Amino acid sequence: MFPGQSFTSPTPEQDPPKKGQGILEFALVLPVLLILVLGIIEMARAFEAWLVVSNAARTGVRYGVTGDYNASNYCTGSPAIADLDGDGLACEQEDNKADRTAEVDYARLLSIYDAVNSAEVAIQLDRSASQGQPGYIHTTVCSFVNAPQNNQYNPPPADTCQQPGPDGVLGTGDDIIADDPGNPEEGPTRILVSVTFQHPVIAPLISSIMPSITLHAERTGYLENFRVARVLAIPPNPNVPTVTPAPTDTPLPPTATPTPDCNNYVLGTFQYYGSGLLEIPVSNYDWGDAEVESVSIDWQYAEDFxxxxxxxxxxxDFMQWDDIRRDEYGQNGNPSFDWDNLRRLITSDGNGGPQFNTPPAVSVNPIPSDRNDFPAGYTRYIRLDFDNQWSNWQNDLLDSDYGVTVNFTNGCVLNRPATPRPIPTRTPTPTPLPACEGTTSLPGPMLDPADGWFGRDIGTTTTGTSIEEAASLPDANPARQIRICGSGADIWGSSDGFRYVARTSDSGILEFQARLIAYAAPGETPNAWAKVGLMIRSATNPSAAHAHMLTAYANGKRFQYR
Incomplete structure (x- = not known):
């Protein structure tokens, strides 16, 4: 190195950046990023669907434990969906308790399905899909009691309720696969509702590997006591040693049993059902239980009407007290039971039970000792099956038209005699009017009927004959009919032309009864606006103001005015 000189080492030459390097790096990262984004979306969809499935199972259990059901959907109609035996009676209308319980439980099961379906919202379900396919959804209802014949729920993939077969033991080869909503009469009963859903995966990359995700939820609850539980087993008395009792004071005389208040036995509102069934509720609002000795019904007014x-x-046809049918006892049933006021035998009801009338009274007496209990707070029902009734008979009759007597073994009598009303006179059938005989060119003769009625023409009519009388105007004495034969131009625009029968009123008030009947001449097809009706008119000139209620030949009921 020489003085005055400096030395620096040369720097290496830097390479220029390569083109496309950023795109390559982004292409390497993009699949991972897409998988993460799509995975987050699918996890969110799956979580939302699982919440819906869980809520649907919870909704089904909450509905199922109440014992409620949709009677209007499953217990009405012809035939009703819940009419399992096909006898035309469904659910509470059944006479036999076993049939009634089976049909009510079937309606409960269908209503639980409806409750679950109503909660299955905002998910991509397909009710036509088979098990394992995307969108498939299935609901299972199963119940369990503490008994050897207990049901068994099989979780997915089976997802079934397994019930014992005829031998009453599970796992012996004759088991039944069917849903069961449970019956509180068998004791404390737990109900399970499960919902299984094949949640569809929408991300293409993920769905090619896993088309759907199985989501499953179960909820359980104990049935409320909407039926009285039967006592299935009572534990034996334990043989426990006891100490020798010490001497005790002489007990006081027992307190007298309170006397029942007969006013606490009350009749409810009568209920009418299809096929002539009448149901009369009787309630025990007294402090203690009672026993019913006999029941009788007086239906004289109904027969006379x-x-x-x-x-x-x-x-x-038959009478029933709670679960007792009238034709189970007496002449065609158990001979140890008799009946008051036996009637003349008219015909058979097809089931061995007689139909009676004359006198129109029917009773159950005595009620057997195993069927006469009436616990406090309960309501029992008197049921009668009428035959040959008319279509609107329940609208013609009142509760007070029937006499009801219920005799209790404690001496009380619930007696409400019938309060007959005057029976209305049947409306006589009017004598048919004869056919109009020919026509004449107007103005033809106009015969004024009596009782203030008169006949006139307004404007110009085409052809017609006289106004004639036959029989029956309700306010005439004797009653008569008035007939107008003829035809007119019309009642429309500024000038009318028609034939009429009228009465005048100074006060503006006119009361009468009338029935209007229009006939066309043989072989004639009336105009679509050919009309018959009732008119209030200010005057008889063709352009007078009026209000007109009418029925036209092809245009129905109308109101016109000028």
Whole structure:
């Protein structure tokens, strides 16, 4: 190195950046990023669907434990969905308790399904999908009691409720696979509702590997006591040694049993059902239980009304107190039970039970000792099956038209005699009017009927004959009919042309009864606006103001005015 000179080492030459390096790095990271994003989306969808499935199972259990069901959907109609035996009676209408319980439980099961379905919202389900396919959803209802014949729930993939077969033991080869909503009569009963859903995966990359995710939720609860539980087993008395009792004071005389208050036995509102069924509720609001000795019903007014007004001779097919059918006892049943006021046998109901009338009264007496209990706070029902009733018979009759007597073994009598009403006179059928005989060119003769009625023409009509009388105007004495034969131009625009029968009123008030009937001449097809009706008119000139209620030949009921 020489003085005045400096030395620096040369720097290496830097390479320029390569083109496309950033795109390559992004391409390497993008698949991982997409998988993460799609995974987050699918996890969110799966979590939301699991919440829906869990909530649906919870909703089904909450509904199922109450014992409630949708009677309007499953217990009405012809035939009703819950009418398992096909006898035309469903659910609470059944006479036999076993049939009634089976049909109510079937309606409960279908209603639980409805409750679960109503909660299955905001998920991508397909109710037509088979098990294992995306969108498949299934609900299972199973119940369990502490008994040897207990049911068994099989979780997915089976997802079934397994019930014992005829031998009452599970696992012997004759088991039944069917859902069961449970029956609290068997004791404390736990109900399980499970919902299984094949959640569809929408991300293409993930769905090619895993098309769906199985989501499953179960919820359980104990049935409420909406039916009285049967005592299935009572534990034996333990043989425990006892000490010798010490002398005790002489007990006081027992307190007298309170006398029942007969006013606490109350009749409820009568209920009418299809096929002539009448149900009368009787409630025990007294402090203690009671026993019913006999029940009788007086239906004299119903028979008289049917004969005199509707032309129908009704009769009683059977009578029932709670679970007792009228034809189970007496002449065609157990001979040890008799009946008061036996009626003349009219015909058979097809089930061995008689139909009675004359006199129209029917009773259950005595009620057997194993069927007469009436616990405090309970409501029992008197049921009668009427035959040959008319279509609107329940609208013609009142509760007070029937007499009801219930005799109790404690001496009380619930007696509400019938309060008959005057039976209305049947409306006589009017004598048919003869056919109009020919026509004449107007103005033709106009015969004024009596009783203030008169006939006139307004404007110009085409053809017609006189106004004639036959029989029956309700306010005439004797009653008559008035007929107008003829035709008119119209009642429309600024000038009318028609034929009419009228009465005048100075006060503006006119009361009468009338029935209007229109006939067309043989072989004639009336105009679509051919009309018959009732008119209030200010005057008889063709352009007078009026209000007109009418029925037209092809245009129905109308209101016109000028």
């Amino acid at each position: 049917g004969n005199q007004v509707r032309g129908r001779n009704i009769n009683v």
